[in-house]
Amino acid sequence: MRYLIxxxxxxxxxxxxxxxxxxxxxxxxxxxxxxxxTNTTLSAGDCSLLAQKMGAHLKQAGYPxxxxxxxxxxxxxxxxxxxxxxxxSDPQAKAILLLGHIDVVExxxxxxxxxxxxxxxxxxxxxxxxASDMKSQVAAWVDTMMRxxxxxxxxxxxxxxxxxxxxxxxxxxxxxNYLATHERALIDAAFALNEGxxxxxxxxxxxxxxTIQAAEKFPQNYQLEVTNPGGHSSRPMPDNAIYRLxxxxxxxxxxxxxxxxxxxxxxxxxxxxPQVGGEMGAAxxxxxxxxxxxxxxxxxxxxxxxxxxxxxxxxxxxLNAGHANNALPQRADANIxxxxxxxxTPEQVRAKLQELVADPQIKVTxxxxxSEVPKGPQPINPPVFAPVEKLVxxxxxxxxVVPSMSAGATDGAFLTPAGIPTYGVxxxxxxxxxxxxxxxxxxxxxxxxxxxxxxxxxxxxxYANQK
Amino acid sequence: xxxFAVAAxxxxxxxxxxxxxxxxxxxAFRxxxxxxxxTNTTLSSGDCTLLAQKMAARLKAAGYPDSDLxxxxxxxxxxxxxxxxxxxxSDPKAKAILLLAHLDVVExxxxxxxxxxxxxxxxxxxxxxxxTADDKSVAAIWVDIMVHLKQDKVAHxxxxxxxxxxxxxxxxxxxxxHWLATHERALIDAEFGLTExGWGTMQENGGKRIALGINAGEKLSQNYVLEVTNPGGHSMRPVKDNAIYRLxxxxxxxxxxxxxxxxxxxxxxxxAxxxPLTGGEMGAAxxxxxxxDKDAKxxxxxxxxxxxxxxxxxxxxxxxINGGHATNALPQRVTANVxCRIFPxxSIETVRAKLQELVGDRQIKVTPQAAxxxxxxxxxxxxxxxxxIISEAAQRWPGxxxxxxxxxxxTDASFMTPAGIPTYGFxxxxxxxxxxxxxxxxxxxxxxxxxxxxxxxxxxxxxxAK
Numbered sequence: 001m002r003y004l005i006x007x008x009x010x011x012x013x014x015x016x017x018x019x020x021x022x023x024x025x026x027x028x029x030x031x032x033x034x035x036x037x038t039n040t041t042l043s044a045g046d047c048s049l050l051a052q053k054m055g056a057h058l059k060q061a062g063y064p065x066x067x068x069x070x071x072x073x074x075x076x077x078x079x080x081x082x083x084x085x086x087x088x089s090d091p092q093a094k095a096i097l098l099l100g101h102i103d104v105v106e107x108x109x110x111x112x113x114x115x116x117x118x119x120x121x122x123x124x125x126x127x128x129x130x131a132s133d134m135k136s137q138v139a140a141w142v143d144t145m146m147r148x149x150x151x152x153x154x155x156x157x158x159x160x161x162x163x164x165x166x167x168x169x170x171x172x173x174x175x176x177n178y179l180a181t182h183e184r185a186l187i188d189a190a191f192a193l194n195e196g197x198x199x200x201x202x203x204x205x206x207x208x209x210x211t212i213q214a215a216e217k218f219p220q221n222y223q224l225e226v227t228n229p230g231g232h233s234s235r236p237m238p239d240n241a242i243y244r245l246x247x248x249x250x251x252x253x254x255x256x257x258x259x260x261x262x263x264x265x266x267x268x269x270x271x272x273x274p275q276v277g278g279e280m281g282a283a284x285x286x287x288x289x290x291x292x293x294x295x296x297x298x299x300x301x302x303x304x305x306x307x308x309x310x311x312x313x314x315x316x317x318x319l320n321a322g323h324a325n326n327a328l329p330q331r332a333d334a335n336i337x338x339x340x341x342x343x344x345t346p347e348q349v350r351a352k353l354q355e356l357v358a359d360p361q362i363k364v365t366x367x368x369x370x371s372e373v374p375k376g377p378q379p380i381n382p383p384v385f386a387p388v389e390k391l392v393x394x395x396x397x398x399x400x401v402v403p404s405m406s407a408g409a410t411d412g413a414f415l416t417p418a419g420i421p422t423y424g425v426x427x428x429x430x431x432x433x434x435x436x437x438x439x440x441x442x443x444x445x446x447x448x449x450x451x452x453x454x455x456x457x458x459x460x461x462x463y464a465n466q467k
Numbered sequence: 468x469x470x471f472a473v474a475a476x477x478x479x480x481x482x483x484x485x486x487x488x489x490x491x492x493x494x495a496f497r498x499x500x501x502x503x504x505x506t507n508t509t510l511s512s513g514d515c516t517l518l519a520q521k522m523a524a525r526l527k528a529a530g531y532p533d534s535d536l537x538x539x540x541x542x543x544x545x546x547x548x549x550x551x552x553x554x555x556x557s558d559p560k561a562k563a564i565l566l567l568a569h570l571d572v573v574e575x576x577x578x579x580x581x582x583x584x585x586x587x588x589x590x591x592x593x594x595x596x597x598x599t600a601d602d603k604s605v606a607a608i609w610v611d612i613m614v615h616l617k618q619d620k621v622a623h624x625x626x627x628x629x630x631x632x633x634x635x636x637x638x639x640x641x642x643x644x645h646w647l648a649t650h651e652r653a654l655i656d657a658e659f660g661l662t663e664x665g666w667g668t669m670q671e672n673g674g675k676r677i678a679l680g681i682n683a684g685e686k687l688s689q690n691y692v693l694e695v696t697n698p699g700g701h702s703m704r705p706v707k708d709n710a711i712y713r714l715x716x717x718x719x720x721x722x723x724x725x726x727x728x729x730x731x732x733x734x735x736x737x738x739a740x741x742x743p744l745t746g747g748e749m750g751a752a753x754x755x756x757x758x759x760d761k762d763a764k765x766x767x768x769x770x771x772x773x774x775x776x777x778x779x780x781x782x783x784x785x786x787x788i789n790g791g792h793a794t795n796a797l798p799q800r801v802t803a804n805v806x807c808r809i810f811p812x813x814s815i816e817t818v819r820a821k822l823q824e825l826v827g828d829r830q831i832k833v834t835p836q837a838a839x840x841x842x843x844x845x846x847x848x849x850x851x852x853x854x855x856i857i858s859e860a861a862q863r864w865p866g867x868x869x870x871x872x873x874x875x876x877x878t879d880a881s882f883m884t885p886a887g888i889p890t891y892g893f894x895x896x897x898x899x900x901x902x903x904x905x906x907x908x909x910x911x912x913x914x915x916x917x918x919x920x921x922x923x924x925x926x927x928x929x930x931x932a933k
Binding site for chain 1: 573574575576579601636637638686688690696698699700701702703704705706709711712714715716718719722773774776777782783784785786787788789790791792793794795796797798799800801803804806808836875876877901902904905906907908909
C-alpha cells in the first residue's frame with residue numbers, strides 16, 4: 001500500500017521531486033546522477049574515471065587508501081574498476097561482496113528522447129542510460145558503504161564492494177572476470193550480491209513479487225555471414241548477399257525453441273501465479289504443475305518477460321552489409337544473440353540456426369565465448385534468502401520472495417564458478433516492459449530507486465552481522 | 468583469328484606475359500597504369516590529390532610547363548583533388564577536345580578479395596585490381612596520350628584538355644567533374660568530351676569481340692534509404708516487433724519485384740543491331756523486344772542476362788544495410804540503401820512510391836537521397852563524332868559494329884553535357900559477360916583489350932585533333 005501512495009504522490013506533485021527528498025536521499029541522488037552522467041560506454045566512455053570518482057566519495061567518508069583498490073588491466077586504461085573494503089570485527093567470518101558493473105550499453109543521443117547521459121527526473125521516473133542497468137544499484141552500494149563507514153557501523157563480516165567494467169559487451173575486457181582470475185583473494189567472499197534480482201510490478205505499477213536471481217541463461221552470439229562476388233549495382237544479379245541473408249533471418253524470426261522448465265522456473269511461476277491472477281495466473285499454475293502443458297506455455301509466451309524464461313530465445317541484433325551504395329554487396333553479416341536455456345549446449349543452438357536458415361551459403365558460427373557454460377544453478381541458499389524474506393515482509397507485506405532464473409547474463413557467470421556464489425538481489429521494482437534496459441529511454445521509477453536504496457542498506461546490515 | 472592466336476599464345480607462356488610481348492611504349496603505359504591502380508583513391512582511405520600530383524609530375528617530365536598543369540582541390544576536400552592539363556594546339560581558333568576520367572575508385576576490402584586490390588596483378592591474361600577497368604584504364608590511356616603527343620611532338624590543330632577528377636563513385640561525395648563544370652568552366656571548355664562508358668561486348672575468356680558501344684543516354688542513379696526504428700530493449704527479452712526482421716521482410720519484397728520493361732529509340736536500335744550478332748534464342752528475343760518492348764516472353768529471355776535486364780527496365784537493388792547498436796540489445800534503428808537505376812522518363816518520386824508500396828509496411832520509411840545530378844540529355848551522335856570512331860574500329864576489328872546504347876551506369880558526362888560540353892561515353896574497350904566486375908570483387912580487364920584500346924584511342928584522338 002505504501003508503494004501505491006508514494007507513486008500517487010509523486011505523480012501529483014509538480015515541484016521538482018528532488019526537493020522532496022531527505023538529505024540522505026539527496027546525497028544518494030547526487031551519486032546516482034554522477035554515475036549516469038559519467039559516460040561509461042565502451043565506445044566513448046571511461047569506467048576508470050567513474051571508479052575514481054566513486055573512490056573519492058568513499059575516501060571522503062573515511063575509507064583509508066589501503067582499503068581502496070583501483071585496478072586496470074594492461075591495454076585497457078579506460079576499463080578499470082574499484083574494490084573497496086570495510087573490514088569486519090571477526091577475522092574468521094567470511095566476507096560478503098557487493099558487486100556492480102559501472103559500464104553501460106551504447107546509447108545514441110539522436111535516437112533518445114532525452115540526453116542519455118543526463119539524469120532526468122520526469123513524471124515519477126529517472127531517465128538515462130544506466131538508470132536501471134545498473135547505476136541505480138551501484139549508487140545504492142556506494143551510498144551504503146559510505147553510510148556504514150560514517151555511522152561507525154559494527155560489522156562482524158568484512159563487507160567488500162567491487163565496481164567493474166565490461167559487463168555489457170561480451171567481447172570487451174571484463175573486470176569481474178579479471179578479478180576472479182587475478183585478484184581472487186581481494187574479492188574472496190562467502191557469497192556475492194549482484195544485479196539480476198529485484199521486484200516486478202504489474203502494468204498498473206502494483207508490486208507482484210521480489211525475486212532472488214539464482215540461475216541464468218547462457219548468452220551466446222552467433223554470426224551469420226553471406227559472401228558474394230558483388231559487382232556494379234547498375235547491373236543487379238539474381239543472387240544477392242543481402243536478400244539471401246534477409247531470407248535466412250526471416251526464417252529464424254518465425255521459429256520458437258521448444259519449451260523447457262527447471263525447478264527454479266517452476267517455483268517461480270508457482271509463487272507468482274496467485275499474485276498475477278486471472279488467465280495468466282492460471283497458466284502459471286498449470287505450467288508449474290505440468291511444464292508439458294502446451295496451452296499454458298502458449299499463454300505465458302505471449303508476455304516477453306515470461307517467454308524469455310520458457311525456452312532458449314534467439315534474436316537478430318546487428319546487421320551489416322555492403323561496402324558502397326553503388327555496388328552489389330560482397331558481404332552481409334548478422335549477429336544473432338541467443339539466450340540458451342540451462343542444459344542446452346551452444347553447439348546445439350548453432351546447428352538449429354543453420355538448419356533454420358536452410359541455406360548452406362549462410363554460414364552460422366559461434367561468434368565468441370563470454371564465459372564457461374555453467375554447470376547448474378546455485379543452491380537456493382537459506383542464509384542468503386532469509387534476510388531478504390524478512391525485510392521484504394517488513395517493507396512490502398504480502399509480496400512473495402521468489403527464486404528466479406534470469407534471462408540475461410550477469411557477472412555472476414564469472415564469480416560463481418570461481419567459488420563465490422552470486423545472487424541477484426536489488427530490492428528495486430521494475431516495470432513489466434523491462435524499463436528500456438539496453439534500449440531507448442531507459443528509466444527507473446523514482447520510488448523504486450529510493451526504496452531500493454533503503455532495502456539494500458538494511459539487507460547488507462543484516463548479512464554483515466549474520467551468524 | 469588473330470585474336471585467338473594471341474590468346475592461345477599468352478595462355479601457354481609460363482614467363483610473365485608483360486615482359487615478353489610488350490613494345491617499349493606499351494611498357495611505359497603499363498607503368499602509368501600500375502601507378503594509378505596502386506595509389507589508393509577510395510573515399511575512405513585514399514588520396515586522389517596525391518595521384519593527381521603523380522600524374523602531373525609525369526606530364527611535367529614529358530615537357531608540359533607548369534602553366535598548363537592545374538592541380539585543383541576544393542576547400543574542405545584536400546584529398547579529393549584532381550588535375551587539368553592543357554596541350555596547346557596549332558590553331559588558336561580551334562576548339563578543344565576534353566579527355567575526362569575519374570581517379571577515384573569504389574571501396575575494396577583486402578579480406579574480401581583474392582588478391583590485394585591495390586596491387587596491379589597480371590594473371591592469366593587479365594589485369595586484376597580495383598580500378599583496373601573503372602576508371603583507371605581510361606585515365607591511364609588519357610595520360611599516356613597526353614605524354615605521347617607532347618613528348619613526340621605530334622602535330623595537331625586542336626588543343627587537348629585532360630581532366631582527372633575525384634568523387635565519381637560516391638553519391639554525396641565531392642564531385643570534381645561537377646566542380647569543374649561549375650567553377651572552372653573556361654579551363655575545361657571544349658567542343659566535346661570523351662569519358663568512360665559505352666563498353667563493348669565480347670565473349671568470355673577472351674573470345675570473339677561482338678560489338679563496340681557508345682553511350683546514347685544514361686539511366687539515372689538514385690539512392691533510397693529505407694529506415695525502421697523501434698524502441699529496442701534488452702536482447703534477453705525478444706519481442707515480436709523487431710526492426711531487423713521488419714526491414715528484412717521489406718527488402719525481400721523489393722528483391723522479388725521486376726519493374727515494367729521500357730525502351731528508347733537507342734535501346735531498341737541497340738537490341739535490333741545486337742540481335743544478329745548474338746543469334747540463337749537470345750538474338751531472337753532481342754529482335755522481338757526491339758519490335759515490341761511489352762513482349763513478355765522476349766523480356767523474360769533477355770532478363771536472364773543482367774546486362775540486358777538492366778537495359779530494358781528500371782532496376783533497384785539493396786546495396787547497404789546497417790542496423791543495431793550492440794550484440795545484446797534489440798535493434799533500435801536499421802537502415803538499408805536501395806540503389807536504383809531509373810529508366811529515362813521515369814521520375815525519382817514514381818520509383819519511391821513504388822518501393823514504399825512494395826515493402827507493404829508503413830513503418831519502413833522510404834526516402835530518396837539527394838539526387839546525384841539532374842537527368843542529362845543524350846549528346847547527339849553527329850557524323851563528326853561517329854565517323855572517326857567507326858572508321859578506326861572497322862580497320863582494327865572488321866565486322867564489329869559500333870552500337871549506340873543506353874548507359875546503365877551513371878558517369879560524369881551527366882555534369883558536362885548540361886554544361887555545354889557534349890560528352891560521350893566511349894572507350895574502345897570490350898567487356899566479357901562478367902562486366903569486368905566493376906565495383907565488385909576481383910575487378911579485372913583483359914590485358915589485350917586494354918592495350919588494343921590504348922592503340923585505338925591514341926589513333927582516334929589524333930584523328931579528332933587534326
